[in-house]
Amino acid sequence: MPDMRDPARIVPPAAKTAGDAVRLLAQTFRSAGVDTPEVDARVLLAHALGISRAALMAGPERELSRSDLALIADYEIRRRQREPVSRILGRRAFRTLSLEIGATTLDPRPDTEIVVDAVVALAKETANPNLTVLDLGTGSGAIIIAVLMELPNVIGVGTDIDATTLQIALRNAEQANVCQRAKFQQTDWLTGVTGTFDFVVSNPPYIPSASISGLEPEVSRFDPRLALDGGADGLDAYRAILADAKRSLNPGGWIVFEVGNGQSAEVLALCRHYGFGDDENPRVWTDLGGRARCVAARSRR
Numbered sequence: 119m120p121d122m123r124d125p126a127r128i129v130p131p132a133a134k135t136a137g138d139a140v141r142l143l144a145q146t147f148r149s150a151g152v153d154t155p156e157v158d159a160r161v162l163l164a165h166a167l168g169i170s171r172a173a174l175m176a177g178p179e180r181e182l183s184r185s186d187l188a189l190i191a192d193y194e195i196r197r198r199q200r201e202p203v204s205r206i207l208g209r210r211a212f213r214t215l216s217l218e219i220g221a222t223t224l225d226p227r228p229d230t231e232i233v234v235d236a237v238v239a240l241a242k243e244t245a246n247p248n249l250t251v252l253d254l255g256t257g258s259g260a261i262i263i264a265v266l267m268e269l270p271n272v273i274g275v276g277t278d279i280d281a282t283t284l285q286i287a288l289r290n291a292e293q294a295n296v297c298q299r300a301k302f303q304q305t306d307w308l309t310g311v312t313g314t315f316d317f318v319v320s321n322p323p324y325i326p327s328a329s330i331s332g333l334e335p336e337v338s339r340f341d342p343r344l345a346l347d348g349g350a351d352g353l354d355a356y357r358a359i360l361a362d363a364k365r366s367l368n369p370g371g372w373i374v375f376e377v378g379n380g381q382s383a384e385v386l387a388l389c390r391h392y393g394f395g396d397d398e399n400p401r402v403w404t405d406l407g408g409r410a411r412c413v414a415a416r417s418r419r
């Protein structure tokens with residue numbers, strides 16, 4: 119419970135109604151450097167009051183109780199310290215999913231939806247509807263669960279090095295009703311993975327170590343280091359996965375990676391170095407800004 123006498127807190131002492139609280143929260147978030155202060159104020163206040171944003175907009179005169187004020191004070195302090203709204207709520211929307219997230223999971227990004235698009239497109243190009251997909255570094259399970267939702271005959275395995283993260287991924291799979299087709303396993307990349315798959319997919323940590331402290335506080339302070347840190351050049355995890363991936367792929371299988379902005383050429387070169395893909399036909403998916411954010415390559419046998 120936050121200290122209601124904390125002089126740094128401005129909203130609860132001054133706010134009597136929901137409308138006051140939205141205005142004051144937005145003001146305090148703006149002065150803390152938050153990008154979207156009004157939206158964040160409305161989302162957090164609606165959540166604190168247990169009502170929809172539409173209901174909040176329709177009833178700004180609603181009076182605030184002591185327990186409302188205590189929750190609002192907690193949210194105010196946390197967002198002012200640049201904790202993302204999704205972490206305060208404990209959930210993040212990803213495609214049609216509402217995923218639980220926690221301190222050990224990456225907050226899944228809309229950017230990663232491109233990896234799901236790539237796997238779904240490549241899967242539809244094959245004649246086999248009964249495909250198997252391995253998602254390395256599954257985090258909240260965002261990629262594997264979204265793929266299983268879109269491809270009803272596919273079976274998937276999600277792995278992560280962090281056991282708490284895997285429990286969250288399993289709960290997300292249960293909630294999405296795909297847990298009969300999903301297995302989760304604690305591994306260090308491919309060490310300990312048995313069997314072979316039609317797709318090996320990963321959104322690995324790819325930020326160069328020295329760049330992490332310069333990222334927005336929402337990322338550098340709140341996403342787990344294990345989910346961000348790609349080593350000196352950002353490419354350590356790609357190397358570790360590619361060095362071992364052939365034995366986990368079926369003939370003709372694909373390796374599919376999310377890449378950081380500007381990393382696609384280096385990751386495709388690494389793919390070729392480890393025996394995947396060719397120069398003529400690299401498969402690359404770009405985001406709406408034209409930036410290459412996903413690459414795929416087939417094993418050269």
Ligand SMILES: C[S@@+](CC[C@H](N)C(=O)[O-])C[C@H]1O[C@@H](n2cnc3c(N)ncnc32)[C@H](O)[C@@H]1O
Nearest residue numbers: 224226255256257278279306307321322323345
């Ligand atoms: C960038 S996050 C991606 C999470 C999720 N796939 C997503 O797209 O939202 C990278 C994930 O890799 C996991 N990870 C880091 N090192 C690992 C390793 N050596 N073996 C397996 N997973 C690892 C982290 O715990 C984290 O969940």
